[in-house]
Amino acid sequence: MKFDIERCGYCGACISVCPTGSLELTENRIIIENKTCDDCGRCSIICPLGAFFVEVEKNLSKL
Amino acid sequence: MKYDVIVVGGRIGGSVSSLFASKNDVDVLMIEKNPEIGVPLQCAEATSELTFKTLGIQPSKRYICSKIYGVEVHSPDGTHFKMQPSGDEMGYILDRKVFDKSLAVESAKAGTDIMIWTTVKDLIIKNGKVKGVVAKHLDETMEIKADMVIAADGVGSNISRMAGINTLYGVKDVGSCVQYKMVGIDADPNYMQLYFGREVAPGGYAWIFPNEDGVTNVGIGIRDSNETAYHYLNKFISNFNGMPFEMNVGGVPLSGPVEKTYTDGLIVVGDAAGHVDPLTGGGIHLATSCAKIAGEVAAEAIKNEDTSAEFLKRYEEEWKNKIGSIIKNSLKYRKVLDKLNDKELNALARFLKGRDLDSITSTSLLGLVKESPSLVRHLKNVL
The missing domain is CATH 3.30.9.10 (D-Amino Acid Oxidase, subunit A, domain 2)
Structure with a gap:
């Protein structure tokens, strides 16, 4: 996933739907662990502000 | 450092559980990740007077923004109607930034220690039992031991996951x-x-x-x-x-409580536990009720020197007894609402406009069957 920190409201909604535990809400900052993230895209659906984007190139390569 | 109980999260679930644990004479630490309790606001701030009855306090002007007598519902085509609760129960719009702080202050007055701007990085788990937390404040990382932990860290609760409780939701x-x-x-x-x-x-x-x-x-x-x-x-x-x-x-x-709200040395409250009305999304009253039970059960567990899952199970039994049916019924209504298209919502609004819910009869429903048979099919399970 691509994460745009400038669109992030630090609410943590994304964490509640992340099946790989790749997201962490620290002192007002979301950290994304790209090594474990499997690009499922759930965070991009739940984020109220649209801070997550599925990386198009990565997903195309999966097809 | 060693406490009887550590509460992770300093909003309503955290402050109310720490308040009722401290009131029962146990040593409590509450850890809040933000530098200011109640900030940032993550709530629409509506609740009912049941919240204050549960807390045993009178609502204060300092955090009551308005008194609410009912709701006005607007359907997609602009049809609108007012509804009042069946009892005389008053609603309130709160200023949560002030309300949350006042709860934390009450908890501190009852004896709770509070650490702000501190993040819990990990749980201390020994022989499968939660025995404290690893916390970080600014650049200092510290181990804080406790006989049990209350997870009040919000939706998707990381703390519960660390203890092996599944808090993962579908989108x-x-x-x-x-x-x-x-x-x-x-x-x-x-x-x-x-x-x-x-x-x-x-x-x-x-x-x-x-x-x-x-x-x-x-x-x-x-x-x-x-x-x-x-x-x-x-x-x-x-x-x-x-x-x-x-x-x-x-x-x-919005799908009801997580599968389990206790384990060895840990209980889960508030949004972390899914204690939210699935129909309205309101959670203040439910979190307050469950957090009060959590604080009291935690104090009992400490006094009995037994913070095992077997002992803490009574927390889940008690909150289910108190609010389980509210969540279950709301989930049923929500699932029906999910099925309605805009046309059916409009038909429902026209039917309910000017009607008292208690006065709906089978004869009046016949009119609705004529106007929107599909709507009545959806509603049959809740009527």
């Missing part, structure tokens, strides 16, 4: 919410306005909650949509001539 189970605080919206100060429809708020609703000083909370909660809640909120407020001066964001668990 349709969490409301994606954004809210503006606005001036210039002309709203009845004593009614909450709710707006439904696929174009307005897919899978949820938009709200206007009034304060008496001319400020309104204007927000939206949606589920499983291609567009963001932010997109829908901006579209919604373009219908009004108001000015936002604050924005709040958050996720709300």
